Amino acid sequence: MLHRFAPIFDRHSHVSLYAALEGCPDLSACIDPASALAQLRSLPGDRLSLVRGWHSGRLPLSEADLAELPPVLLVNLSLHGLRLSPRAVRLLRDTDPELVARHADPAWCERNLDRLLVLFGRTAGLTAAKLEAWIQGLEAAGVGAVEDLLLTGEEAWWVVRASRWADRLPWRTVPAIFDTLPTEAQAECAGLKVFTDGALGARTAALDEPFLGGGPGLLLYTDEALHQELATLHARGKPLAIHAIGDRAIGQVLAALEDLDRQGLRFPSLRLEHVQFITETQARRARDLGLVLSMQPNFSSDSVDYADRLGPATLARNNPFRMLIDQVGFRPGRDLIFGSDGMPHGLAYAAQWSLFPPFEGQRLGLEELLAGYGPAPGDLPVRELVVEAATREVRLIGGSRWMS
């Protein structure tokens, strides 16, 4: 069956980070430690290089291996961990002593993920050519506009605003970066972003039940500190996007927002990002507060990928789109919007997991999926998607690349 669609508006990605990573040395296809080391040794000796796609299990690196390398920042596949060569430590010691001291501590990395993502983006460096190549990849995947949830800084802002997608690339950032931006950039900023829990991949999302094996997940704030942070952010007068994956984090956020609401503190607009494990009761509270849920149909695949860490009932509660739409009344495109988080970009992968999900409660019709993304602004050429129900296959005509 052939479907025509207008290029979509991806409401959650990390443009200034992902585009900066374009063309950086990548170890993800490398299975042999010796060839990885050879590649690392050939990097420049006079400046810090970012290397992506490092898999700590497949490519173990000893201290002795690292000691002979140029200044290298090795980022693991999930972007949730890093290693520094001793020569990289020497370069970073003065500017970022806390990072140098604590980067090997996974809990510290989770608590400082925003800072790490900014560091990765800045070390890799965004250029006009990288951004253009990245945009072309999105266009090939059926995307016509994209939101950056975490602009990495002023340098990235100059590149983004000079690109041909400047008016199709709204961006948000964390308060610590926002405060460093010129007034003009602050005025352009579409909103602020705040994280309240970790991620499933790192076993740090804050769910009501522990991960298999015992970890409880990680709330980044106490109730009191979150309340205080949100009240402070309110004073800036910007829309707000709040990252909360697990039901424990979502519950904490809702309680804080309800409290602020009672005090008459309302944001220009409020989005909850991910909310993969939102319960029906929480969904009703979110609706009563007028929140927008910003979700990623791609992540229905977590119900398959994370069977090693989540119990069967939890796997089935991931991305409960039918409950949100049919029981609670969220409407795709209005108060339920979709993005990819770049995992990967494009309509084909999202459609695959929406039309053929692991659990019925995750199913989205193609109309709902397209409404949730919404069409990109402007008059862009229509694209075509082929859905083969018999083989459960989805592909885009003319450039089926699933960008990651």
Ligand SMILES: [Zn+2]
């Ligand atoms: Zn994200």
